[in-house]
Every structure is written in C-alpha cells, then in structure tokens.
Amino acid sequence: MELLPEDNLKSNLLLLLLLHLFVGSFAGDCPKPEVGENMVLSEAALLKNDFPEGSKVLLECARGYEKASGSGTIDCVDNKWTEPDLNCKKLDCGQPKPEPHMSFNTSGGTVFGSRIKVICEEGYWILGTSFKHCYATGWFGKATCKIFTCPKPAEVKNGKNSWIADTVPEYGQVINFTCNEGYVLSGSKNITCGKTKYDSPPPQCIGATTEDNIKTSIITSATATTQQERTTASPSATTVIARIFTSISTPQQGDKFITFEKKAPRTSEPSSTTTSLKGI
Template identity: 55%
Template sequence: MDASLDTCGRRRVPLLLLPLLLLPLLLLLVEEAAADCLKPHGRGNIVLTDEALLMNDFPEGVDVTLECANGYVVESGSGSMTCVDKNWTEPDLTCKKKDCGPPKPQRNMSFNISAGTLFGAVIRVICDKGFQVNGSSYKSCYATGWSGRAKCGIVTCDKPGEVTNGKSSWVPPDKPKYGDVVQYVCDKGYALVGANHVVCSESGKYDPRPPTCEGKHFGTVDTNKEIGYTPVIVSVICVSLVACIVALFLHKFLLKRKGSYDTREDLKPELLLFQNL
C-alpha cells in the first residue's frame, strides 16, 4: 500500500517523493550559507578589533575593522575590509612602531638612547658624577610609554670613625655626601700620621684614607738621638787622635833614618864654624 499525503483533498502525494521535493530548497540554503566569508585573521602588526572578534557569522557584504597591534600606531589607511564573493577585500591599513621619544629629563640624570626610542627599545640610565641610580638602571619603551622608575641620589660615605687620641670635624648626624671634607686633629702630645683632611669621593670611600694619631715621645726620641750620635762623635775623635799620633811617630822615624845619612849640608854656616873649632 502506497503512503500518500492529502493536501486539502486536492491531490495525494506519495511520502517517498517528499525528500525529492525538499532537496532543491536544501541545496539553496547550503549554497547561501557557503557564500559567507570565513572568519578573518590579523597579520603581523595588524589585528581584529574587539567587535570583530565577537562576531560569529560573516555573510556577504559584511564589514569588519582591523586595528594596529599593541605597541604600534596607524601610519595610513582605515583598516576596513568587506566580505565579497566569499573573500575579504584587502585592507589598506599600515602600522608602525610607537615612538616613546626621549624620556622626561630629570635632575642629575641622562640617558644612553643609542638603541633608539621606538617600541621595544631599552635604554640605560646614567647619573652625573657623584650620584648613583636608585631604582631601575634601564628603561623600556612599552605601548604605554617608558617603564622603570629611577632617581639619581647623591653618593654618601660612612660616618667618620672615632680617631684614637684625636677627633674629626664631622658633627652632623647625617652621613657625609660626595664632595664633603672631613678635617682631623690630634690630641696634645700626638702627631698626625697621614693627611689632615679627607674627601668623600664618588665611589663612596674617603680619599685619601683617614689618618691616625701617634705619640710624639719627645724626651725618649731626643735622648735616643743624642745617644745614637755620641758614639759616632767619640769614635771620630779617637780615630783622629790615633791618626795624629801615628803620623807623629812616623815623622820622627823618618827623621831618624834621614839623620844616619846626613852630610850636614843643610847645617847653617855658623854651626859648621863652631864644629870646626
């Protein structure tokens, strides 16, 4: 028995023919669905806007917008593209890296920007002589601008230590800063060994090193000096006397030897006359 469909009593259609009748309609729907564009994608430094990312269907004629990626800015174009015959039109958007520009000047601070100031660049913080970086020594160019906080604080030295048998001129409770001078004096009876003042240098050390105070010991030192010199003087005098005595005896000896061969030619005439009598 054939199954049929009564359409208001006018005619009866077999149920087996129903899929054949609906097939053209289904093909039309599939064809229309196939006309939609695929979901677009960004490329390089160009990305879809948040609105486009939330869309699920992209039928014929629909528009979506692209924008520059994070850290990039529009150089030219609008970034709009349209679905036409299952394909997206080519966007005219071009993007370039954001330029953070030179960092804001700060007191006693400069920057080495040899790497440039574009997005992704890293620069070094440089402090003036006698100052040091407090914080980050580098800054990076991000989409929001320069990152990293830093200040240049003046270099300080440790407080001068106590000087045995002496004192320093540093009175303030704070530490000496770069360029500060500290004077030193010794107590009575003690001598300063080293420089009488030091300077807090850029390295945080004193230049030169702090001095010390040592005892003078006037009496002991003077006595030792006299005792040290007296033997030398006595020795010199003794040697001189011995030399004189030796020279005298040597002279007499030579005179005696000379007298044994004396021809008396050196005698005075009157003495010769006296001897002849």
C-alpha cells in the same frame, strides 16, 4: 505511482535545501579574516562566525601600535577579502622624564619594545632597575640615583676632625684634621669621601719631642721658620737675637729670653751683641 501529500512535502523541503546550498555556494562566503602582527579584528568582527558576500570588517592596530593612515575596513568580494589599507606604526614612548642626577642612553630608540639604559652622575648609584622598557602604556621601570656616603670619620686621639654634622659625609666631601698643642700630624691632614670609603686612612697625632721636633733658627719675623732679627740699639751697637722654638709653635709676645752681652773691642766704636735663647 502517485506520491502521497506527505511525501510531496518532504520532496519540496529537500529541493529548497539543495537550492539554498547551491545559491549560497554560488554567492560565496568569505573565511574569517586573517590579519598581520600589527593589526587585529575589531570587537564586533570577533563576535561574527559567518561572513557572507558583501560583508564588511573593521581592522584595528594591535596593542603597542597606532594608526598612521587608512580606514581599516575590508570587504568580502567574490569569496575573498579586499586588501586592507590600514597602516600601523609602533607607539613612541618619547624621552623619559629623568630623576635628579640621572640621564639615559637612548641609542636603541624610544618606540614600542625598546629598552634604554639608566645612567647616574659620578658619585651616585642606581636604586631600582638599570633599564626602562617602552610598553604600550609608556615607560616601565622605576629607578632613582642615590649619592654615595661614607661612615662618620673616626676620632683621632690628641686631635679632632672638622665633621660636626649629625649626618654621614657624602661623596666628594672633605674632612680636615688638626692636632692638639704639643702634637703633630702623621699622615694626610684631610681625607675625601669616595664611593663608600675615604681616599686615605685618618692621620695620627704624635707627641712632639725636643729631640725630634725642636730646631734652632735665627728669626727675622714671627711667621718665618728660619729668620734673623737685627735691631740697632745705637749707632754703635747691634743686637742679634737667636731663638730656639718647636716646629709646631710660633714665637709669641712675652716669651722669656736669657740675654748674653759681649762688649766690642776698645779699638772700635762701642757695640754689643745680645743672644736670646727661648725656652732655656
């Protein structure tokens, strides 16, 4: 039985198709390359679906990694890919640039994926994130160190403090207190600003009284608490001055005194003793 021309054409086409499939199978196609976690296919390789014998594919380092060595090219040989020679290493973000009064704990490293702790100097607090992360684009996480402050010191009745600025006191600054004349401090004469509060409450100014605050002293100089003054009026006379004054004042020039004179016995050289009482 003879085949018609139309049947011959169909037979030839089927034969060519089988031959193509046989030759293609013999030559071999490579599958789509599989890469590790630190490598990716190039954009051109991602757009391909077929990888016939002899194909070349370029590998690149993944995001967060950089090429240390190698070309990155693999070849399709005998139905499989050659081993890649590309060596990728993690990006190093390096030491971050610190803000004023700031440092970092980088014991965990500075390469891609690392996390470091932000540290502020004593007296400062962190505004922002307490950690920075190393990403492919560099360090991520913004922070600044702010100094601790305290409220303005309270006004003290019958006294004053040394703070005259419009701003609030900052960490470590000292406020001094003084009382008006006739009053004495009860408490610490200065307070120090710490972390949001002072190290002690402000003092009070208490009025001085004769019973509680006046004492009798023999004075030898204007600045001592207990003193004795002796003046020689003549070779045969000695004057002793006793003054009564408060512990919050210093004897001044022009103070008024009441003088008592006592004559010495006739048997000895003439002498006199003068006693002055301040404030009487």
